[in-house]
Amino acid sequence: MKPYRSGYIIELKARDELRRMGFTVIRSSRSLTQADLVAINPTSREIWLVQCKKEEAPRDLSRLQSRFKDLKQFEGTYICKPYVYMKKNNKYQFIEV
Numbered sequence: 001m002k003p004y005r006s007g008y009i010i011e012l013k014a015r016d017e018l019r020r021m022g023f024t025v026i027r028s029s030r031s032l033t034q035a036d037l038v039a040i041n042p043t044s045r046e047i048w049l050v051q052c053k054k055e056e057a058p059r060d061l062s063r064l065q066s067r068f069k070d071l072k073q074f075e076g077t078y079i080c081k082p083y084v085y086m087k088k089n090n091k092y093q094f095i096e097v
Contacts, residue, residue: 004030011036011052023048034071049074 015025015037023039035049051071058064065072083094 006054007036007052010054014050014052018048018050034068034074047078047080 011027015027018025018037018039021041022043023041026038026040028036028038034051036052037048037050039048039050041047049071051068082097084097085092085094087093088095
């Protein structure tokens, strides 16, 4: 199986598990970003940024934390605002809803 395909299958497995947990999940297809999945739970008011990997987790979790420090940088409290991007007065703009 090609590496992309196996990674894709793991992402779908994680997505399905997150959905069962009550999250709304956004998948970043073929992403080169820090997170493959963005999972939002409206009940617990949590947002998870998930990087999916096929490999086994190391016994020493500090190695894992070091490897994914770019993902860790997003930890914290955010203000979430909903917007729609659409035309208003013949010009596209972000409109808060």
